[in-house]
Amino acid sequence: MSMRRWLAGAGVVALVVSTGACGDATPDAAATPEATGTPAASATSAAPTPTEASPSPTSANPPVLSGDRQVTITRVDAVESGLSLTDERLAEVDGDEGRQLFVATPVEGQTFLIKSYRGAGGGPGTGEPVCWQVQNPGNSQPLVVQGAECQESEQRQLFTIAPNPENAETYLISNNSAYLRNTRNNGLIMEELGDAAPFDSFRFNDNGAAPSS
Incomplete structure (x- = not known):
C-alpha cells in the first residue's frame, strides 16, 4: 500500500493587520480659572478728628491771693508796722x-x-467786710x-x-496806673508814676483761713 504523502501545506497565515486608529489625543484644555484681579485695598487712614484746642496753662494764684x-x-521798708x-x-x-485782716478776692487775672x-483787737468778731476803694479828697490832695x-462793678x-520784678515774694499794688506808696507828709497814697519805677512793694503774710462771710 503506497503511502501518499499528501503534502498539504496549506498554511494560511491570516495576517490580521490590526490598524489601530491613532487619533490625536487632544488633551482637555485645563480649565484655567479666570484671573480675577482683586484691587488692592487702599490703605485709607482715618482722617484725624480735630481736637479742641486746649487752653494754654495759666499760672495759678499763690494761696495768699486765692481768696481762701x-x-x-x-x-517792705516799714519797721514794726502794718497796713x-x-x-x-x-x-x-x-x-x-x-481792720488789719485782708482777703484778696480774685476778679480776673491779676485784678x-x-x-x-476786723481783727480780735479791732472789734467783736470779724463782721461784714468792707473793700478798699480809691478816693479823691479834692483840694489838690493826693488820692487815698x-x-x-464791696461792689465788683x-x-x-x-x-x-x-509780683515785684525785683523780688517775686513781694507785690506791687495799683489801681488804674496809680500805685500804692508811702510818703513822708501824707502817709499811704495812690500816685501815678509815669515812667518812674514803683517806690514801694508789700508782703502778704498768711494769717489762716478766710472768714466765711
Missing part, C-alpha cells in the same frame, strides 16, 4: 486799731477786690484808699496785685 486765705499786709483800714483811710499802724475785716461797700475797687 486772710493776710496781714506790710510794706490797717481805719475809719478814715488806709494807713500804717503799730497798734491793733482798724482783685481787697476785702477788709478808704473803705466802701466799681472800677475804683479793682486793684492790680502783681
Whole structure:
C-alpha cells in the first residue's frame, strides 16, 4: 500500500493587520480659572478728628491771693508796722486799731477786690467786710484808699496785685496806673508814676483761713 504523502501545506497565515486608529489625543484644555484681579485695598487712614484746642496753662494764684486765705499786709521798708483800714483811710499802724485782716478776692487775672475785716483787737468778731476803694479828697490832695461797700462793678475797687520784678515774694499794688506808696507828709497814697519805677512793694503774710462771710 503506497503511502501518499499528501503534502498539504496549506498554511494560511491570516495576517490580521490590526490598524489601530491613532487619533490625536487632544488633551482637555485645563480649565484655567479666570484671573480675577482683586484691587488692592487702599490703605485709607482715618482722617484725624480735630481736637479742641486746649487752653494754654495759666499760672495759678499763690494761696495768699486765692481768696481762701486772710493776710496781714506790710510794706517792705516799714519797721514794726502794718497796713490797717481805719475809719478814715488806709494807713500804717503799730497798734491793733482798724481792720488789719485782708482777703484778696480774685476778679480776673491779676485784678482783685481787697476785702477788709476786723481783727480780735479791732472789734467783736470779724463782721461784714468792707473793700478798699480809691478816693479823691479834692483840694489838690493826693488820692487815698478808704473803705466802701464791696461792689465788683466799681472800677475804683479793682486793684492790680502783681509780683515785684525785683523780688517775686513781694507785690506791687495799683489801681488804674496809680500805685500804692508811702510818703513822708501824707502817709499811704495812690500816685501815678509815669515812667518812674514803683517806690514801694508789700508782703502778704498768711494769717489762716478766710472768714466765711
